[in-house]
Amino acid sequence: MRTATRRSPFADAQAALGAVVEPRGDWELVASYGDEDAERALLREAVAVADITCRAKVDVRGRVDAALAVAGDSFVARIAADWALVLGEPGDEASIASRLQAAARDDAMVTDVTHLYGGFALAGPGLPELLARLTSWDPASLAPGSATGAPIADVRMVLARRDLEVPVLEAYAATELSRYAWETILGVVRALGGGPVGWNALRSTGWR
């Protein structure tokens, strides 16, 4: 029996771009596209997109405060008073979900939604120009560290703004729309002089 491996829904498209894949638990994540220096330069000077589908994602609905209080190092994307997405390291979803559910008891429904969403990190100084071509939503309406739901490339996504060394917007689209979203976002990124970057380059911005 082959080993169970998790891959992004558009892993084959990334392979065609020369993705260098590394295992992380049972995930295959794209470490780079062959030239990490060039990817870091894109992040510093232009605009880039990275696949962050492998991130642990836990959905909390209901009376969420008790659950979120034990989120620890995970990033909490609070979308509404009764809805949050807790984002963690690849493979941590089970432990995060069980911790949150224990704290929430019956006040909230905690669901591991790691597989529900494809994830994209849109990053770089060209981010405003990229968003201007992908959405009618006003990015200025989202404060750093906060989250919302908005359409990107005509697809409803959960967005979390993470201004680090460079502006970063995490965008999560339904898994089944992820390949379309990747192609569309990458097309606009390229038109703006940017390109895809891997996990390693993205980490270099301080993103976790």
Add this chain to the structure above:
Amino acid sequence: MTDRLPERPGEAIRRDRKVTLDFEGRRVEAYEGDTVGSALAAAGVTITSRSFKYHRPRGLLCMTGSCPNCLMQIDGIPNVRACTEPVRDGMRVERQNAWPSVDRDVHGWLNSLSFMMPPGFYYKVFQRPRWAWPLVEPFIRSKAGLGKVPREPDHDPREVVNLHPDVLVIGGGVAGLAAAAEAAGAGASTVVLEQRRDLEGPFAEAEAAGARVLAETSAFGVFEGPLVAAASPGTLYRLRARHLVFATGSVEQGAVFPNNDLPGVMLSSAAERLVHRYRVRPGRRAVVLTSNDAGYETARTLREAGAEVVLVDLRPEPPANADGVRVIAGSTVLSASGRRRVSSVSVGPPGSTGGDRIACDVVVTAGFAAPSANLLAMTGARVAFDESAKAFLPVELPANVHAAGGVAGARSGAAAEAQGRLAGLEAAAGVGRARADHAGRIAELRARAAEAGDPVILPPEVSPHDGKQFACLCMDVTNKELKTAVAEGFDSMELLKRYTTITMGPCQGKACMLASQRLCARATGSSFAGTAPTTARPPWTPVELGTLAGWRRTPRKESTMHDRHASADADFMWAGDWRRPHHYTDPAAEVEAVRTRVGVIDVSSLGKFRVRGPDAAAFLERLYPNRFADQAVGRVRYGVMLNDEGVILDDGAVCRVGDDEFFVTVTTGNTAALERWMTWWLADWPFDVQLLNVTGAFGAVNVAGPRARDAMRSLTGGDVSAEAMPYLSCGPLEVAGVPAIVLRIGFVGELGFEIHFPSMYGGHVWDAVLEAGEPYGIAPFGLEAQRILRLEKQHILVGQDTDAESDPYEAGLGWVVKDEKPDFLGKRSLEDLRRDGPRERLVGFTSEGEWVPPEGASVVHEGVWVGRVTSSRWSETLDTALGLAWVPAGWANDGTEFEIQFGGTHAVAHVATSPFYDPKGERLRS
């Protein structure tokens, strides 16, 4: 390049860079920086178009893109404004609406028949006898028009850009750029829209302050929001700003006199641009009509270009210094003459029937303008007549809207700049960016902004001389025609607009609103002040439909096994917004694999919901007509969801996976609608339940066929025997090393295992299933095979076999309705339906012969339509055509013979109320 003036600083052309145009098969040389209009003028082309109705020759009029006179077919695109379109090497330029050519247009005879074509003549003539109009209409249409719509698809890439500045300034003239400089200088994010390509004026200050100046970008509409729409070549801008500054300036207007449309009659903007920017002399003998000092500036320009100039000044006492130019004071142009170009004008006091004839080849009107208030009016701004400006000016602006410059009535550059700076400062303050010296500067600027300009003197509304005096050049409407229309009762601007189409042509009123208002007032006996402009509507400037459409993005849904299907050469089809395999090889072979061995189909597109909470069962009991309260954990029930009218909305599997948790599947195309439906009811009903759409979280495959269990045994260490996992059971099971929920159900009518697993394992699970099934002859099957298989079992597809009136009784699903339940959606309606009895029934049928009646074919009785076929296929397994059809309720008995008709083909069919294949369901339950 016949008539270029000597080179001088500030010209827009690059004489070191030549480009060549293909002008109706002729090579025309131009310089980079030229527009098509200036290049043609330099090449001696006088007639740039033929008019819409009368085919009169027309020439360059404005050089600002504000009139219809130079619309041309350029590189296949109709109605391009040649006067502002930059030249490109090799571009194909053709003039429009003439045959065989614009220079020798045989349709010019229509001009002499204009008495037969009054406004709205097509409403009045050729209407009797009734057969006449269909014959005449194509002829009329062929004689009028605006270019040819290109037949080829337009694949040019278009971009849509959304911007959200604090301050949006529309117009990059003196006022607009001053506003932008102040707003950006105060720290407000500022965008400026300017339709010209090459910016003039103090744009450097605005850009240095941080404003983003979008040149060659025209705002064409203001919508709710407010949303401002603007277009530049290849890009649609959608701008939502917190404050809007309208600095749209004014539009230069011509004068109305006989033959005021002759080539050579132009506005000062055209003369000035031709000379200063493109170094083309508009003519050698010029008459300039004016009522203010602007005309003297134009006269100087023409004289410096080598033309003989005569100034006609409406003022009885013109300024003393005319630089030696002959001035005829207190006079106007009474008429123009010429055939293909103006050759003389008659000049005299307004209203005189005589006049002195002056030979000329160009007539320039200078200094007459109307505020460009259309975009501003789209915000809801109210305008009123201002006597000193002789124009309608904004008097009431919506919140966060500002106006500055010509549109606000400024009549000097200093006033326009002050108004712009004032608007910029106020807009910045409105977004919390007030400068430290805000109050002081505001006071100072207000004083300067109020500076009055010279009094405005407009040319006479009309001349007493004979000849066609055009108010509207776009639609060929004369003063006489407006008068006739008013006499017919169309006695307001709005009625005249609809009847004569004034202000509705390509210029959208830019070149004709002022003249039309004044002529309307004259014809109705009203005053100009009492004749407001027509309602402003988008588009204010022309915009290509392709630009409006923007990008062509079609979001598509794909399973995480999509790449595997593609590698297997699957033919994909749309299923709702999903891309799913239609087939991999041959659908019949895929059916055969499922019926005899084992097949696997990707069913990830099924909608999936997690329903959890103490009231989960109660919620589902209320939502469905089925019973779920007594459903054991680990069991699956077929659920049919109804709306409150008892109509079938959806069907699917409802799996109890815990005491307070259900896993619910719904059909592919209904998922989003049902999520809204369930969420809506959940908000209303007092149930403690959480609902989550987990469609994408789970990939799913259905492994089906007599050898399915064998394949499953290779995939899992769990017990998948009939005893441990009987039909309609469900539960957690590790499959291929992946935690999954497995349902023992069978849509295709065979022993089946529906495996739902975390979707990112999709590729792994698909490969593992194929590997496990390989010894048993497994084959992937697509939607076409699935459709045949389910039809053989008479399993319905909601939405295909049902419609917006189908209830469970008529669809043969009455067994799911538990009417003893106290309440559920549709209960009351179902009681009525049950009482009244079914009118029609959904039944299976087989048809005789080899013809498969297509879906949608009619069921007929004695030639009358009584029903329809909803699904049909050829079954190799049963060697017959079969399907589902709605028939009269009384026919729902095995063997009833009926007729199916489609086009001219008929077939005899027989009702079958039980599944064609495995009617007792033994294979399904095995």
